Amino acid sequence: MRDLSQHLELLSLNTATVRKQASLDRIIEAAVARGIGLIDPWRDQVHAIGLDKVARHIRDTGVRLSGYCRGGFYTGANAKELAAALDDNRRAIDEAKALDSPCLVLVVGSLPGALSGKPQSIDITLARSQVRDGIAASLDHARSVGMPLAIEPLHPMQAADRACVNTLEQAPDLCDDLDPGRTGALGVALDAYHVWWDPKLAAQIQRAGVGRLLAYHICDWLVPTRDLLNDRGMPGDGVIELKKLRSLVEAAGYQGAVEIEIFSEAWWSRPLEDVLDVCISRYKSIA
Ligand code: ZN
Secondary structure, eight states, X not given: OOOOTTOGGGEEEEGGGGTTTOOHHHHHHHHHHXXXXXXXXXXXXXXXXXXXHHHHHHHHHOOEESOEEEEEOOXXXXXXXXXXXXHHHHHXXXXXXXXXXXXXXXXXXXXXXXXXXXXXXXOHHXXXXXXXXXXXXXXXXXXXXXXXXXXXXXXXXXXXXXXXXXXXXXXXXXXXXXXXXXXSSEEEEEEHHHHTTOTTHHHHHHHHHHHHEEEEEEXXXXXXXOOXXXXXXXXXXXXXXXXXXXXXXXXXXXXXXXXXXXXXXXXXXXXXXXXXXXXXXXXXXXX
16 A cells, blocks of 8 residues: 655645635645645636636646546436536536546436425436436547546435435446446546445445546545535544555555545634645545
């Protein structure tokens, strides 16, 4: 297993971790000043500043992307919504390319309307087939520009509103279906928070293996967890065996970034610089 303690260039900051403290340009400056080598920005943070400006800033500072968040949300209540989702994913792929990201992370979507509290369907099987077809359609454009798509399975507590891909097994299943030749165009973003509990985790990590593990996100599962979305813990504050998990990921061939991604009202209420310093120290000691 790699010794990360001297390798901040492998630490990626998912910029949602400090999204409430600062705009993306300030986050980049603070990360670069600390030697953090990578970021994974969110589309809304990029749009708030402007794609060209962010692309320039990234080139100027030398920071690189470990991923771009996010595409997906492929489901819809009608043909118009399904088409709009494909258009939006096309734009997300182009943005990821403009920022020289190694992949576009996909949160695939689930029951149409559920995210805004008004589900227009309770047919999760239909949602799963829309997701499959949506990814298949996006793959043509993704392949043509050379932007790998990384399917992120989400914890089942988010099965209604955010993603109907909920176990790690489902993601390589989709990859086998849509990219049987393992061309590298389609893979998995493995987020410890979403999959740590899965009894098939080790076997599925091994199965995804080299070429399909495109991203590795970490934080921690707090006990108790008070909010389904925004109560993630800093690595070391919860119950995920992060070192064991990374050893599995690396044994399967993954040599990429370790990305800290924390949605947490508690951490959003602390100063940007403090949060980054804690991220660095936990990355060195816990990740
Ligand atoms: Zn993630």
